[in-house]
Amino acid sequence: MRIQLTFGILMLALVGVHVGITFADADPRTVRTFKAKCAACHGDDGKGATEQGKKMGMGDLSSAAWQKEFTDDKIKAAINDGFKRDKNGKHQEMESFKDKLRPEQVDALVAYLRALAK
Ligand code: HEC
Numbered sequence: 534m535r536i537q538l539t540f541g542i543l544m545l546a547l548v549g550v551h552v553g554i555t556f557a558d559a560d561p562r563t564v565r566t567f568k569a570k571c572a573a574c575h576g577d578d579g580k581g582a583t584e585q586g587k588k589m590g591m592g593d594l595s596s597a598a599w600q601k602e603f604t605d606d607k608i609k610a611a612i613n614d615g616f617k618r619d620k621n622g623k624h625q626e627m628e629s630f631k632d633k634l635r636p637e638q639v640d641a642l643v644a645y646l647r648a649l650a651k
Contacts, residue, residue, distance in 0.1 A: 563641040579649040590623035595649040
């Protein structure tokens, strides 16, 4: 009885996690998060063709070269930790989103950026 109950709870948890991940991939909330928190600089399409993007010498997140250079871990680190640096003669700055996004939102954004690839 006890084993069955434990098993039942475990299965429920697994199904819950699975459904959560499936929804996260195609989640309109992720699109909204990107538009609200990232698109001002990166552009809706991630190409960085915004006013802010031009000022900061923004790269194209949807390009094959970028997709190859950035592993999921690197993308996650950039979103969580942010950075301040000078590159190609431009000052680039991105805030840390660790306190503003839940870990599952960050994972969903990584998947979203992957889906921007040409
Ligand atoms: C204030 C402007 C700004 C905002 C807002 C912003 N970024 Fe960035 N981000 C930048 C700049 C500038 C770069 C550097 C671009 C380059 O190197 O070509 C960058 C680079 C990145 C990189 C690559 C990391 C690296 O080291 O080059 C990722 C991944 C990224 N941004 C994701 C996001 C996500 C996801 C969001 C929203 C949660 C976001 N950014 C919001 C400015 C911003």
